[in-house]
Amino acid sequence: MSNINYDKCPNCGKSLKGFFSTELVVQSKVDFINKHLKENKEAYCTNCSSPLLSKIADNFRKQKGDIENRLKQIIHFIPVMTSPTPVKWEYEVLDMVTAQTTSGTGFVTELSRSFNDFFGSGSNASNEKIAYATNLCKADLRVKCVRLGGNAIISTDIDFNEIGSGSTNMLMVCMAGTAIRVTDMENFSAKNRDAIIEVIELTEQLEAINRETK
Secondary structure (H helix, E strand, O other): OOOOOOOEOOOOOOEOOOOOOOOEOOHHHHHHHHHHHOOOOOOOEHHHHHHHHHHHHHHHHOOHHHHHHHHHHHHHHOOEOOOOOOOOOOEEEEEEEEEEEEEEOHHHHHHHHHHHHHHOOOOHHHHHHHHHHHHHHHHHHHHHHHHOOOOEEEEEEEEEEEEOOHHHOEEEEEEEEEEEEEOOHHHOOHHHHHHHHHHHHHHHHHHHHHHHHO
């Protein structure tokens, strides 16, 4: 929010003092409205920002399917790393992010794995389930990171566990990492940098839709 002390909202003129007054919204919402409505206002209040945010959300809602499909295509550009301190990266730590997924392995998978274990080869069915569950967890971590305002996850840990036995066997994959916001993105390739910026913008648009539909 601007450091200027206003008596009235710069956008709608509603009083910011008194019993029936309003209050200015945070700077991130000001930037969001200005960006998507091509405005350049110094501030907005809770009174005038609400219809503006609804207008933006309505525009995004018409494109929601396209936004979600595009996000699925490029979400993997958000780095998920096991290293604690990336070389030459300047960043700020945001918070821990976690993800879990559970899926059944089933009798066919167990039978396949038993035969492959006997003959000394890996089970394709099991490997595919593990890879799928791992990718789901990574996607969840990435989404949570971006929603926190981040653009990468470091110090990531992954655990695999089996729950149950026989036909009721379940595979659990758990991941945890530290969401960070890299402040100097010059160490990313141009392609990765552009994709990460697009992921952040698309997530921002979906968040706007979610806020207005709650």
